[in-house]
Amino acid sequence: MVIVREIYTKYAARVKHYIMANNGDADDAADIFQEALIDIYNQAKNKQLQLTCPFEPFLLLICKRKWLNLLKKRGREPVTNDADDVSIGEDVFALAEQMQQSDRRLQVFLQCFEKLGDGCKEIIRKCLGGEELASIAEQLKVTYGYLRKKKSECMAALTKMIHSQLPE
Amino acid sequence: MNTFNDIARYAEGDMTADERAAFETVLASDESLQRQLAVYREVHGSLQQHFSADAQRDQLQGTLQTLRGEFFGDTRQPANVVSIKRWLRGAVAVAAVLIAVVFIWQPWKPGLFREYADTTMVAPAERGEGEADLLQKAVTAFNNKEFAEAANLLQQVRQQDTTSSYVNFYLGISLLQTGRIAEARNIFNNLYEGQSAFKFDAAWYQALGYLKEDNKAMSKEWLQKIPADASGYNKAQELLRKL
Numbered sequence: 001m002v003i004v005r006e007i008y009t010k011y012a013a014r015v016k017h018y019i020m021a022n023n024g025d026a027d028d029a030a031d032i033f034q035e036a037l038i039d040i041y042n043q044a045k046n047k048q049l050q051l052t053c054p055f056e057p058f059l060l061l062i063c064k065r066k067w068l069n070l071l072k073k074r075g076r077e078p079v080t081n082d083a084d085d086v087s088i089g090e091d092v093f094a095l096a097e098q099m100q101q102s103d104r105r106l107q108v109f110l111q112c113f114e115k116l117g118d119g120c121k122e123i124i125r126k127c128l129g130g131e132e133l134a135s136i137a138e139q140l141k142v143t144y145g146y147l148r149k150k151k152s153e154c155m156a157a158l159t160k161m162i163h164s165q166l167p168e
Numbered sequence: 169m170n171t172f173n174d175i176a177r178y179a180e181g182d183m184t185a186d187e188r189a190a191f192e193t194v195l196a197s198d199e200s201l202q203r204q205l206a207v208y209r210e211v212h213g214s215l216q217q218h219f220s221a222d223a224q225r226d227q228l229q230g231t232l233q234t235l236r237g238e239f240f241g242d243t244r245q246p247a248n249v250v251s252i253k254r255w256l257r258g259a260v261a262v263a264a265v266l267i268a269v270v271f272i273w274q275p276w277k278p279g280l281f282r283e284y285a286d287t288t289m290v291a292p293a294e295r296g297e298g299e300a301d302l303l304q305k306a307v308t309a310f311n312n313k314e315f316a317e318a319a320n321l322l323q324q325v326r327q328q329d330t331t332s333s334y335v336n337f338y339l340g341i342s343l344l345q346t347g348r349i350a351e352a353r354n355i356f357n358n359l360y361e362g363q364s365a366f367k368f369d370a371a372w373y374q375a376l377g378y379l380k381e382d383n384k385a386m387s388k389e390w391l392q393k394i395p396a397d398a399s400g401y402n403k404a405q406e407l408l409r410k411l
Contacts, residue, residue: 034236037228151180156177
């Protein structure tokens with residue numbers, strides 16, 4: 001909590017300033033800042049992200065990229081140029097790139113997941129959500145063996161779809 | 169034959185022993201199948217993290233919501249206000265994770281080591297009586313990255329059969345991963361001196377061991393021992409360029 005406050009104290013104003021100078025408002029800045037911190041948390045927890053670069057430029061770069069993406073989606077052009085990026089180290093770019101890359105992959109996985117039938121979606125969501133298979137089988141009123149078979153089939157269909165969409 | 173069905177049944181442990189052995193025989197030499205299996209595992213892992221409940225993440229969300237108004241002069245209120253008690257309980261855990269993120273400062277070389285040292289242990293097709301169970305446990309531990317446990321189990325397997333280059337090779341990696349570099353180096357040396365299928369893989373891990381210690385010169389030397397017709401050649405050249 002103290003750490004999170006520290007991060008806000010140190011960096012919130014800069015992100016707010018950057019976004020407001022770039023066609024955004026305070027709400028946008030708060031959203032972006034919040035999303036960036038959650039992303040970093042997820043990466044640290046799940047992908048064993050280790051910071052191999054200074055935290056400050058890393059966080060600012062993540063916020064900036066997120067904002068530029070959003071601007072693009074809204075069909076607007078950014079105002080400032082990238083001249084201030086020159087001072088950012090290569091390691092910072094590499095780590096930000098790695099994080100974005102794994103986020104992009106997760107987005108592909110989730111888009112494909114949404115295209116599955118409702119039955120498969122439910123089975124995958126429950127089975128990967130950490131519940132015991134036996135208790136899921138009971139809830140869905142199917143046998144344990146049938147559930148395992150369906151889980152494999154659904155995961156196979158999903159992976160096949162994802163594999164065809166991933167860049168080589 | 170539907171490849172992805174087989175991959176899923178293999179990864180989920182739904183195959184019979186015969187099917188498993190047959191699948192692994194193909195897997196050993198089929199790079200495209202290896203890649204597809206890797207995609208399967210990646211999808212499974214990512215979605216598992218995505219779908220499982222994460223109390224800490226929820227706590228962090230709550231904390232961020234409360235700081236939002238203060239630092240961004242925002243009037244929007246979160247839909248459901250997190251109670252103070254809940255908020256305090258999570259604070260410690262959240263702080264711990266963030267401390268790890270912010271303050272663990274790693275030089276870049278362990279990063280390279282991690283990037284290149286990653287591998288999975290393919291379960292052996294033929295198994296002797298008695299050691300089968302131990303070995304299976306070792307494979308599981310190894311693939312779950314519990315290397316200390318894997319090293320322990322593989323050492324037990326090795327007591328029954330000291331000559332298996334397969335067992336020795338993965339024992340070497342497990343030791344390397346747990347920082348027992350000297351023991352690992354010994355094993356890789358023996359493998360490299362021999363003529364097993366792991367000869368040049370051993371050279372590769374020998375190079376990574378030195379990389380871990382930041383000994384670039386020795387790392388390069390070992391990478392250069394991997395000949396152009398070995399399967400690890402491209403990887404070795406790639407790493408050589410980065411050093």
